[in-house]
Amino acid sequence: MYAYIDGRLTFKCPTYIVVETGGVGYQINISLNTYAALGSAERCKIYTWLHVKEDAHTLYGFADEGERRLFLHLISVSGIGPTTCRMMLSSITPNEIQQAIVGADVALIQKIKGIGAKSAQRIILELQDKLKKEGIESLISMPNHNTIKDEALSALIMLGFSKQVAEKALDNVMKKSDGDLTVEQMIKQALKNL
Incomplete structure (x- = not known):
């Protein structure tokens, strides 16, 4: 798995970016949250997750480690795939998603396109304890200089x-x-x- 890719941002649109490093351009699918966080940067460090299927290897990118960790929590829920997770991260902020899960706010999660009542309840049921256990601030905010x-x-x-x-x-x-x-x-x- 690739932890992150650091390089020159050669192309950017709301759904994907191309990051060139070492003479190779990596096409990376992103959320609107990441798109907004990149701004007009010419260089970027994008945290990644590689989805391997029979017919494709797809890279997903995130502006920070916290967003990637939330994505990984979300795809661990049965019935929720990477495309749905990207839609969730594009619809509301990672912090709002985390607070909705911890606070059992089914209505907010259900507002996201592609998430019905059963899926919203399953997400809360499977992730609420995990996110509470880690602490509300541990997922989204990451210390820059770890002691x-x-x-x-x-x-x-x-x-x-x-x-x-x-x-x-x-x-x-x-x-x-x-x-x-x-x-x-x-x-x-x-x-x-x-």
Whole structure:
């Protein structure tokens, strides 16, 4: 999988962009949210996800890591594919989607083209606990400069621990240590306490 593509933005329209890097132009499908975030930039760093099917390999691009993570949560819901996710991210902002899921706002999700009542309820049912567990701000806002604690916290959340429990374990590790721990050491110590 490609984590991101950094290069010259050679073409941009509301549905896709072409980013040239290393002499190769990558056509990347985007949402309107990403289109707006790119503005008039000549260079961009676009976070990507590769969808592989029998007849096509399709790249989807996102303005930031938070939008990509929301997209990945949404496609994990049965019956919701990448095209529907892109429609959702084009209809309302990622932050509004996240708040609607956490707040069980079926009506807002149902306003999105292609999402009926059953799909909206399924999205809320399958993702509400996951998004609450990660914390409301963890999905959309990503720290620009991760500290060792931030990286360890992110890893523990990815392993399935709630944000509050993981933070408490990391705080205990930091109190007991002299501050010279690596990310790996911090994670291992926290796992012993969990």
